[in-house]
Amino acid sequence: MSSLALILFTAVLLVSNSFAQSAKFDVVTYTAPAGWSVEKDANSIRFSKESGSSYCVISVTRSVESIGDSAKNFELLWKGTATEGLNAGEPQRGKGGDKNGWQAEFGVAMFEKDGLKGAALLTTFTGNDKVVAILAITNSDEFQPAIEAFVDNVKLPPIAAQKAPSAAPVGAPAGDAVKLIGKWNRSGSVSPVYADPVSWGTAGYTKSRYEFKADGTYVYTERSFRMMHQNIIIVKENGRYAVSGNILTITPSKSVIASYAKAGGVDALGALVRSQARPLETVNYKFTFHYFSGIQEWNLVLQADKVTQRDGQFSNNTTFPNAWYFDQRFTDNDLTAVRVN
Numbered sequence: 001m002s003s004l005a006l007i008l009f010t011a012v013l014l015v016s017n018s019f020a021q022s023a024k025f026d027v028v029t030y031t032a033p034a035g036w037s038v039e040k041d042a043n044s045i046r047f048s049k050e051s052g053s054s055y056c057v058i059s060v061t062r063s064v065e066s067i068g069d070s071a072k073n074f075e076l077l078w079k080g081t082a083t084e085g086l087n088a089g090e091p092q093r094g095k096g097g098d099k100n101g102w103q104a105e106f107g108v109a110m111f112e113k114d115g116l117k118g119a120a121l122l123t124t125f126t127g128n129d130k131v132v133a134i135l136a137i138t139n140s141d142e143f144q145p146a147i148e149a150f151v152d153n154v155k156l157p158p159i160a161a162q163k164a165p166s167a168a169p170v171g172a173p174a175g176d177a178v179k180l181i182g183k184w185n186r187s188g189s190v191s192p193v194y195a196d197p198v199s200w201g202t203a204g205y206t207k208s209r210y211e212f213k214a215d216g217t218y219v220y221t222e223r224s225f226r227m228m229h230q231n232i233i234i235v236k237e238n239g240r241y242a243v244s245g246n247i248l249t250i251t252p253s254k255s256v257i258a259s260y261a262k263a264g265g266v267d268a269l270g271a272l273v274r275s276q277a278r279p280l281e282t283v284n285y286k287f288t289f290h291y292f293s294g295i296q297e298w299n300l301v302l303q304a305d306k307v308t309q310r311d312g313q314f315s316n317n318t319t320f321p322n323a324w325y326f327d328q329r330f331t332d333n334d335l336t337a338v339r340v341n
Contacts, residue, residue, distance in 0.1 A: 022155075026062045028132055029155040033058075033146050043216045047150070054140035055118075058150055061215065063130040065177040065243065070103035070126035073178060077133045078107060080181040080214030082120045086111040086137070091122070101159040102127035111137070123151050128159040131178060133214070177243035179289060180212040184300045184326035204229070207335055208311070210326065216240055218250065220310060223335040225267050231259040232269060234336055235278070237310065248287040248302070250310075252280045269336070281309050290319065300326040 022031045025045045032038060036047040048057045061081075066073055082088035091107030098104065102125040111120045118139035125132045134154065136147045187207040204226035211219045222235035239252035255278040263270035285302040292299060303323045307313055311324050 022153075025060055026132075027128075027130065027157055028060055028063075030060060030150070031153040033150060036146075049143070049146075051140070051142065054138070054142060056136065056138035056140070056143035056146065058147060059135045061133045061135075063132045064214075066126050066129050066131045067178050070105050070124065070131075073126050073131040074105035074107065074122070074124045076178050076181055077124055077131065077214055078122055081133065081135050082109065082111065082122055084213075085113075086120055087113045088120045091120075099125060099154070100127075100156040102132075102156045121147065125154075125156055128157065132156065180241075180243070180248070180287070180300070181214050182328065183209055183211045183331035184328060185209050185331055186324060186326045206312075207333075208235075209331070209335060212241060216242065220252075220255075221335045230262065231273055232262060232267070234258045234260060234269075236336070237278070239280075243287075246286055246288060248285045249282065250285065251282045252310075255280055255310075278309065283308050283310070288320075297327055297329075302326070 022029055024030070025040070030045075033047055033049070036049045039046045039048070042062070044059055044061045046057060046059045048055070067076070078088075078091055082091070088109045088111035091109040093105070093107045104123060104125050106121065106123040108119055108121045111118060118137050121136045123134045123136075134151055136143075136150075138147070185207065186209075187205060204224070206222065206224045208222040209220070211221075213219075218239060218241045220235070220237040222233075224233040235255070235257050237252050237255040239250065239254070241251070242249045256275055257278050258275035259273040261270035261273055262268065283304060285304050287303075288301050290299050290301050291297070301320050301323050302311070303320055304311075305322065314322050315325050317323070317325055
């Protein structure tokens with residue numbers, strides 16, 4: 001680890017006098033660093049500053065539902081913001097503490113993505129069934145005092161001590177918004193039957209994936225291959241999602257369906273044949289996480305009042321009515337790549 005990362009990791013939070021008047025974002029009361037640029041949207045507020053070739057960005061994201069364990073909250077948010085967002089490695093973890101009754105966790109690691117290099121420092125606060133994340137990225141230790149002072153000056157609503165979470169199987173997720181963060185796959189296939197030429201017409205597969213990101217956006221990707229069809233169908237969609245209780249609302253901003261020729265006549269994308277926009281479909285799902293003991297696997301279960309254009313027909317699995325089931329196997333397979341194994 002570089003000297004910069006070590007400095008950030010071992011830093012003691014200090015109070016800075018070079019800060020402006022306090023303000024509030026979501027549940028966080030903060031003091032903006034004087035002279036820094038500020039950007040704000042519905043889901044985050046960001047402070048940035050450059051000094052020659054040095055830079056620093058401090059981001060505060062809107063609170064999300066907690067899974068009850070502060071360490072697990074940190075791990076999930078690190079994955080969503082640092083690992084997937086910045087290609088950062090495993091963090092060096094600091095000892096958690098208490099702030100206004102909220103449990104703090106922090107960690108740091110070096111990152112490099114798209115030519116940008118530096119250290120990423122994530123601090124999370126868990127309390128009152130919510131988790132708040134503050135992410136700082138920088139390539140210079142000259143911003144260390146500002147990062148320390150910003151985090152130290154953060155104020156959170158006082159809360160009563162939380163009860164310990166109830167026991168659950170190892171790796172058990174809770175049905176909260178934080179656990180949605182990540183990639184979830186669903187696949188279905190039809191195999192050809194010998195001496196049944198009709199079955200060859202439908203033989204193939206459809207693979208679909210939701211990727212829920214920590215900033216409240218999502219990406220949906222789908223790939224459909226049929227042995228007797230000339231083209232491979234790719235769907236790409238993105239937009240925003242929101243959670244209220246056990247209701248997941250997906251609101252797309254763009255959705256495109258495209259046909260690609262089969263390169264070499266096999267399951268490989270060739271030339272683009274045509275593409276067109278799909279109607280945007282906002283859907284409210286009831287969501288839950290269910291553990292299937294037979295296969296020892298957790299599934300994300302989405303339920304709706306009727307079938308949707310995006311998800312297609314309901315699953316034949318009747319454990320939950322009107323449902324689709326997603327797991328986290330093979331999430332690294334690129335559905336838009338040349339070939340899907």
